[in-house]
Amino acid sequence: MDASLPAHMRPERSFQGFILALQRFWAEQGCVILQPYDMEMGAGTFHPATTLRALGPKPWNAAYVQPSRRPKDGRYGENPNRMQHYYQFQVIMKPSPPNLQELYLKSLAAIGIDSAVHDIRFVEDDWESPTLGAWGLGWECWCDGMEVSQFTYFQQVAGFECAPVAGELTYGLERLAMYVQGVDRVYDLNFNGREGDAKVTYGDVFLQAEREYSKHNFEVADTAMLFEQFKMAEAACRKYLEAGWKDGKREAHLMALPAYDQCIKASHVFNLLDARGVISVTERQSYILRVRELAKACGEAWIHTEAGGAA
Amino acid sequence: MPDLLLELFSEEIPARMQAKAADDLRRMVTDKLVAEGLVYEGAKAFATPRRLALTVHGIPARQPDLKTERRGPKMGAPDAAVQGFLKATGLNSLDEAKIQRDPKGDFYIALIEKPGRDAIDVLAEILPVIIRTFPWPKSMRWGARSAKPGSLSWVRPLHAITATFGPETEEPDVVKFSVDGIETGQTTYGHRFMAPAAINVRRFEDYEAKLKAAKVILDPQARKDIIFADAKELTFAQGFELVEDQVLLDEVSGLVEWPVVMMGSFEEEYLAIPEEVIRATIRNNQKCFVVRDAKTGKLTNKFVLTANIEAADGGKVIVSGNERVIRPRLSDAKFFYETDLKTKLEDRLPKFEQIVFHEKLGTQAARIKRIERLAAEIAPLVGADVAKATRAAHLAKADLLTEVVGEFPEVQGLMGKYYALAQGEDASVAAACEEHYKPQGPTDRVPTDPVSVAVALADKIDTLVGFWAIDEKPTGSKDPYALRRAALGVIRIILEQSDRISLTPIFQDAIALHIMRGSDAAFEDIVRIVRNPTPNPTFLRKKGGPIEADNLASLVGDLLAFFADRLKVQLREQGARHDLVDAVFALGGQDDLLMIVRRVEALGKFLDSDDGKNLLAGIKRASNILGIEEKKDKRAFDGAPDAALYGLAEEKALAKAIGEVKVEASAAVAREDFAAAMSAMAKLRPPVDAFFDKVRVNDDDPKVRENRLKLLNEIRSATRAVADFSKIQD
Structure with missing residues (x-):
């Protein structure tokens, strides 16, 4: 931790200070610090900076905050730590550096978690994303019995082997910050690190949104429109993928990213439909498979682009 | 003689894989050594979260010369x-x-x-191969090298290999090799946080001691002992008692290199949650032990955690951190439990209409309906009240849709019982919600309450018949629907309850219920067709469903044969003579497991006696002669022998004895007095022995010969009252 920081910027006092500390730490490790992707998605892994950049031979080190939307997890702002919208901090390093575990532990120190008094553990957790056709091995990282991060060595993404393998870290920011700030209710987090009248809490920023979106996600979201949007996104994705092959030959692709946006879109629309309870158990599986097919096709396109290592 | 020390130092190995990995490492290295002519004196392997270690001592320095x-x-x-x-x-x-x-x-x-090679050279050759081919259940690639095909796969990134070889008295040598860029050496590392510095090691003795000084307990058993002893002491000191949990202990010992046991607590209000749910919450999510009050035997609001560090503050932060995690978990569990109590079990059932049990076997709702009806059919046979059995079957699966079971699948059934009691169900009905899943394995107890027995049998038989009908039988090591366990469950329930049940009609009932899917025909009508399928086979095809007329005929027999196999396995495990099961099954029409086992037991006792052994020999002799002559004449010698053709006293005596024994044995069998049937059989022995002594079967007069063969055939058929002796192994 940087002792020269003013009190309101310290990670144990302020949610934004906490995020800034993480960004700064990973910037110092050579990561590009990206801003959130401008689309709704269920996890930071969906960001093309992870999903697509994990594929292909080119080195890639990045870190970013990604707002994550999980419509089903909404609790109308009544649950102390479940929300339909929260922040993930995502780090991806390709190839995975040999000291990634140490870097991770240092990052915890940077946000005020001292490994001399806390019990930090790496507990087996294999990661799999059926919608992304991806899997990896790693751990959930525990601090005093609480899961604070996911640590994964990607083995396969979009159905393709990762060569080289990327290491991915995902921090649940609110949960970690609650621990560091010592609050039991996410809405009580001090957001800006100020006290008195100047203090802004997480609740000030997000509580109303949680209530509104919970109502929207569970009760009102227009399912007819969403079903239509799913189909449209799926069709658009296929169309862009098809049109992206240079000279119609499957050698170089020119539109992997726009096509992948539609895959992200389809995935989020599916999550909304799922929250509305209009997708039956058997249909659910087939929707997941449809998204996975899109993801795989986008991965295939990506590895035929320049950044995907084709050139 | 020299010793080998091998350590594979990696990132955290999943706890559940450590014990087998240590064992695999020991087995693979020692097998290879022996195959190379290097017979060692002893070997031991160890695992911690970050390392696999092996010591092999007393390896000859050189291979013997080979001629x-x-x-x-x-x-x-x-x-x-x-x-x-x-x-x-x-x-x-x-x-x-x-x-x-x-x-x-x-x-x-x-x-x-x-000429034999130096052992160290042999080791340098075999160890990298073992590392490259190590059988991890799941392994992965990592780092820059993973860009190339053929890079090393390990359970998690492998960082260092220590491999030394040498006699006790000398400085050992490093076994030189490299795997995927990792060169062997003699450097390892201590505890990740308390002693992370590099350690130079020479051989196993200083390796283990130096690790201990660097806050790493190498031996998993030693870690378990520490955790167990400390946890007991800590709880005892406060008048409590640790709830022992071997599986959890194994797992926890695989999560730490330096166990530090501490106790935390939670709010007493959570003790209103069923104990099993508290335990599941704390155990599954937090890997902590729960604690009982020594006097009342009830859970207390304490838990025991195992940290991996001696914290600078004595562990205050760690305990309070764990408490902060457990609190919301228990709060969730309490909320789930209370929410569940607001909905009656039967009100959950409509949801099962949407849940597919198996694509070809329909929904859970359909399955529950079948089990209800089947339980009602079985109830009178096991002394259960039909209405209660039906009600129990109706509710038994409902807890699968509760929040608590959704969160903790291992309390399925148990929660059903709690919720059934809470809504005022009969105690037997509530018990069946839990007990009908039993027995879950060969050591699990079987249900005893008749209502539970009826539902347990119905549940298992419905499953077995269904998967048999769609031809999803277990093959080899594959048994994805645990059908062997289900059949063994049926066998154990029936035998341990001493229930008299003919399986055939129950199987037929179950078949009828499967056929009824999507049909509004009356159960009785379909059962009639199933019991006698010939008149109208097209009915089945027309109605669709999982069962085709073609396999209907063979289905019951097939399934009974599967039960016979399972019964044999069961008897073999109890040390009984399992080959006799075949001898009894071969009689045909045997579907009453209790009677089969009684018969097998009586038969076993009989065959242990001299009378039994000699009679068996006599019967086999008769069978052999008959077999040969039948082949020669290309005909069977059945039919009654003609008394007028008996020329010798022994013939007459045998014929008389057969007549008497037949009547007596059949009567005894009818009384189910198998011991008496066997005693009757024993009376055959003297005349059979005398017959073979004095009578030449292949008489020159073809009529006499035929008659004598018919008499031999009579022996065979008389003994079939109790068993088919030709199936008995000597």
Whole structure:
């Protein structure tokens, strides 16, 4: 931790200070610090900076905050730590550096978690994303019995082997910050690190949104429109993928990213439909498979682009 | 003699894989050593979250020299053959070969001496192969090297390999090799946080001691002992008692290199949650032990955690951190439990209409309906109240849709019981919600309440019949629907309850219920067709569903044969004579497991007696003769022998005895007095022995011969009252 920081910027006092500390730490490790992707998605892994950049031979080190939307997890702002919208901090390093575990532990120190008094553990957790056709091995990282991060060595993404393998870290920011700030209710987090009248809490920023979106996600979201949007996104994705092959030959692709946006879109629309309870158990599986097919096709396109290592 | 020390230092190995990995490492290295002629004195392997270690002591420093002989061409063979022989054996000329005299022609022999290699060189060759082919259940690639095909796969990134070899008295050598860029050496590392510095190690003794000084307990058993002893002491000191949990202990010991046991607590209000749910919450999510009050035996609001560090503050932060995690978990569990209590079990059932049990076997709702009806059919046979059995079957699966079971699948059934009691169900009905899943394995107890028995049998038989009907039977090691367990469950329930049940009609009922899917025909009508399928086979096809008319006929027999197999396995495990099961099943129409086992037992006792052994020999002799003669004449010798053709006293005596024994044995069997049936059988022995002593079966008079063969056949058929003796192994 940087002792020269003013009190309101310290990670144990302020949610934004906490995020800034993480960004700064990973910037110092050579990561590009990206801003959130401008689309709704269920996890930071969906960001093309992870999903697509994990594929292909080119080195890639990045870190970013990604707002994550999980419509089903909404609790109308009544649950102390479940929300339909929260922040993930995502780090991806390709190839995975040999000291990634140490870097991770240092990052915890940077946000005020001292490994001399806390019990930090790496507990087996294999990661799999059926919608992304991806899997990896790693751990959930525990601090005093609480899961604070996911640590994964990607083995396969979009159905393709990762060569080289990327290491991915995902921090649940609110949960970690609650621990560091010592609050039991996410809405009580001090957001800006100020006290008195100047203090802004997480609740000030997000509580109303949680209530509104919970109502929207569970009760009102227009399912007819969403079903239509799913189909449209799926069709658009296929169309862009098809049109992206240079000279119609499957050698170089020119539109992997726009096509992948539609895959992200389809995935989020599916999550909304799922929250509305209009997708039956058997249909659910087939929707997941449809998204996975899109993801795989986008991965295939990506590895035929320049950044995907084709050139 | 020299010892080997091997350590594979990696990132955290999943706890559940450690014990087997240590064992695999020991087995693979020692097998290879032995195969290389290096017979060692002892070996032991260890695992911690970050390392696999192996010590093999007493390995010879060198392989023994190997002398082999190689046979060459005959003397005077063409030159090409001779040259080939010389080339293959490395001899300079035939002068160096020995000549072996042989009546079929003398030939050359080459004596090849292969000098043994130094063990350290052998190790340098075998260890990298073992590392590359190590059987992790799941392994992964990592780092820059993973860009290339053929890079090392390990359970998690492998960082260092220590491999030393040498005798106790000398500085050991490093076994030199490298795997995927990792060079062997003698450097390892201590505890990740308390002693992360590099440690130079020489051999196992200083390795283990230095690790201990660096806050790593190498031996998993030692870690378990520490956790167990400390946890007991800590709880005892406060008047509590640790709830022991071997599986959890195994797991926890695989999560730490330096166990530090501490106790935390939670709010007493959570003790309103069923104990099993508290335990599941704390155990599954937090890997902590729960604690009982020594006096009342009830759970207390304490838990025992195992940290991996001696914290600078004595563990205050760690305990309060764990408490902060457990609190919301219990709060969730309490909320789930209370929410569940607001909905009656039967009100959950409509949701099962949407849940597919198996694509070909329909929804859970359909399955529950079948089990209800089948339980009602079975109830009178096991002394259960029909209405209660039906009600229990109706509710038994409902807890699958509760929040608590959704969160903790291992309390399925148990929660059903709690919720059933809470909504005022009969105690037997509530108990069946839990008990009908039993027995879950060979050591699990079987249900005893008749209502539970009826539902348990119905549940298992419905499953077995269903999967048999769609031809999803277990094969080899594959049994994805645990059908062997289900059949063994049925067998154990019936035998341990001493229930008299003919399985055939129950199977037929279950078949009828499967056929009824999507049909509004009456159950009784379909059962009638199933019991006698010939008149209207098209009915089944027309109605669709999982069962085709073609396999209907064989289904019951097939399933009974599967039960016979399972019964044999069960008897073999109890040390009983399982081959006798075949002898009883071969009689046909045997579907009452209790009677089969009683018969097998009586038969076993009989065959242990002299009378039994001799009679078996006599019957086998009769069968053999009959077999030969039947083949010769291409006919069977059935039908009653003609008394007028008996010429010898022994013939008459045997015929008389057969007549008496037949009647007596059949009557005893009808009384189910198998011991008496066997005693009756024993009476056959003297006349059978006398017959074979004095009577020549193949008489010159073909009529007499035929008659005597018919008499032999009568022995066989008389003994079939109790068993098919031809199936009994000697």
